[in-house]
Amino acid sequence: MTYLTPQASHPPLGPAPGGTAQIPRQAGAAETAPPAEAGPAPRRERDPFFDNAKFLAILLVVIGHSIANLLDVPIARALYLTIYMFHMPLFIVVTGYFSRNWTFSGGKARKLITNVGVPYVVFEIAYSLYDWLAGRNDLEISLLKPYFLTWFLCALFMWRLSTPVWQQIRWPLAVALGFSLLSYMSDLGNTFNIHRVIGLLPFYVFGLLLRPDHFELLKKPIARIIGIGVLLVGFAGGWLVRDRMSRGWIYWKHPHSEFAVDNVTGTLMRLGMFAAAIVLVAAFLAIVPRRRMWFTALGATTLYAYLLHGFVTRLLQFTDWWGAGWMHTIPGVFVVIAGAAVVGTFLCSKPVVKCMSWALEPKMTWAFTGLRRPRGTGRAVGAAAPPAGPGGEPRAEAPIGAHRPS
Numbered sequence: 233m234t235y236l237t238p239q240a241s242h243p244p245l246g247p248a249p250g251g252t253a254q255i256p257r258q259a260g261a262a263e264t265a266p267p268a269e270a271g272p273a274p275r276r277e278r279d280p281f282f283d284n285a286k287f288l289a290i291l292l293v294v295i296g297h298s299i300a301n302l303l304d305v306p307i308a309r310a311l312y313l314t315i316y317m318f319h320m321p322l323f324i325v326v327t328g329y330f331s332r333n334w335t336f337s338g339g340k341a342r343k344l345i346t347n348v349g350v351p352y353v354v355f356e357i358a359y360s361l362y363d364w365l366a367g368r369n370d371l372e373i374s375l376l377k378p379y380f381l382t383w384f385l386c387a388l389f390m391w392r393l394s395t396p397v398w399q400q401i402r403w404p405l406a407v408a409l410g411f412s413l414l415s416y417m418s419d420l421g422n423t424f425n426i427h428r429v430i431g432l433l434p435f436y437v438f439g440l441l442l443r444p445d446h447f448e449l450l451k452k453p454i455a456r457i458i459g460i461g462v463l464l465v466g467f468a469g470g471w472l473v474r475d476r477m478s479r480g481w482i483y484w485k486h487p488h489s490e491f492a493v494d495n496v497t498g499t500l501m502r503l504g505m506f507a508a509a510i511v512l513v514a515a516f517l518a519i520v521p522r523r524r525m526w527f528t529a530l531g532a533t534t535l536y537a538y539l540l541h542g543f544v545t546r547l548l549q550f551t552d553w554w555g556a557g558w559m560h561t562i563p564g565v566f567v568v569i570a571g572a573a574v575v576g577t578f579l580c581s582k583p584v585v586k587c588m589s590w591a592l593e594p595k596m597t598w599a600f601t602g603l604r605r606p607r608g609t610g611r612a613v614g615a616a617a618p619p620a621g622p623g624g625e626p627r628a629e630a631p632i633g634a635h636r637p638s
Contacts (some may be wrong), residue, residue, distance in 0.1 A: 235516075243441070279341045280521075280523060280524040281451070282326060282531070284525055284528055285531070286532075286534045289319060289516075290537045291576045293319055293320075293541075294576035295315065295541070295576075296319060297541065297567060297572075298568050298572040299568070299569065301559075302559055302560055302565055303507075304560055305562065306474060307545075309470075309474040310467060310470040313470040313482060314466050314568045316482040318513050319324075321432070321509040321510070321512075324436050324439065325389075325438055325442070325513055327439060328438060328441045329440070331391075331440060334392055335395075338395075344389065346593070346594050348385050349389055351539065353375060356379055359381070359546075360372060361373075363387040366546075368550070378424065379442065380542055381538060386424055386425060386429070391433065395440065398437050401607045404437050405438055408434045411433060413502055416431060416498055417495045435510075438510070450517045450518045451522055456518050458515070459514070460519055461513035466512050533584075535592055536580055537545070541575060541576060544575055
């Protein structure tokens with residue numbers, strides 16, 4: 233997925249590219265010279281703000297999975313609850329924002345298969361084999377039950393496919409929130425990790441509804457100060473509930489019955505978590521640097537760190553490294569956090585991307601063909617063009633639900 237910044241729509245003033253001043257042609261004057269041949273359009277640059285946000289967010293993911301083994305230390309438990317309250321909602325909101333124009337056209341469906349579907353299959357198999365070779369369980373590979381980290385790819389595939397639907401519903405966020413709250417009232421099973429797919433859907437739809445000016449509000453200087461304060465309050469909240477709140481709530485994958493609460497209580501809890509997550513996401517984005525930083529380019533390859541860091545944390549778990557006594561101290565927690573940040577940064581680097589792009593960004597042109605259309609629909613290649621409209625342009629039927637100009 234490419235994140236772009238809007239370019240100026242007005243041509244620059246001053247000399248032409250060749251150094252000769254451009255003289256406006258008077259109305260009615262004959263054109264004596266052929267028009268200059270247009271060069272390739274300048275490539276739009278990625279917005280460093282979003283790449284910075286993605287990189288810092290992936291560090292939170294790696295840190296969260298690392299300190300998950302140190303939850304007997306109070307500060308680690310409070311930090312873990314705080315991070316898990318908003319780190320995946322953050323990724324989902326940003327993903328939804330950049331999916332606003334997603335359709336099945338322009339090769340986007342192919343890219344969805346190669347950049348989401350194929351990595352899901354590859355890493356679902358890889359992690360299952362990894363567990364089996366480590367002697368943790370019998371060999372079991374099931375694409376219907378996402379293992380460990382791969383649930384996000386499964387969910388993203390389904391959310392992306394549903395994008396055109398949410399773009400046409402009058403109250404998309406209310407509908408998505410309703411589905412989410414209802415899904416936790418009964419046990420839907422573990423197939424496709426469906427509780428997470430439906431439960432976290434409102435964050436994706438919320439991202440679809442955002443506009444650039446919403447993020448501009450978070451870039452104001454006062455927003456950064458407020459953001460720091462909100463994150464500190466969030467950590468204080470995590471500290472207060474560290475021994476009172478079941479961690480199962482923050483995983484978003486269990487129905488209310490798992491927590492021995494009724495549906496009214498569970499629904500109120502979920503609504504509170506949605507509100508807290510959105511506030512923390514906004515606070516985090518408010519403190520993200522706006523300018524290009526040394527790590528900005530790494531924000532374009534965060535999926536590599538997401539899918540690969542699990543092999544490192546699992547290896548430490550399989551070899552009982554997390555049982556080392558020095559780790560289960562306050563200094564040990566901060567050493568683990570620093571180590572997780574280093575690992576996360578390395579896994580976004582160019583050498584890793586070069587070695588693993590075959591699995592995360594395969595080309596696979598051999599696997600696709602031209603779009604097949606039912607016979608008798610559409611216009612075949614070489615067929616006559618549709619009748620022209622009043623101004624000479626081809627007349628086209630407006631899609632169902634489209635707004636016609638008045």
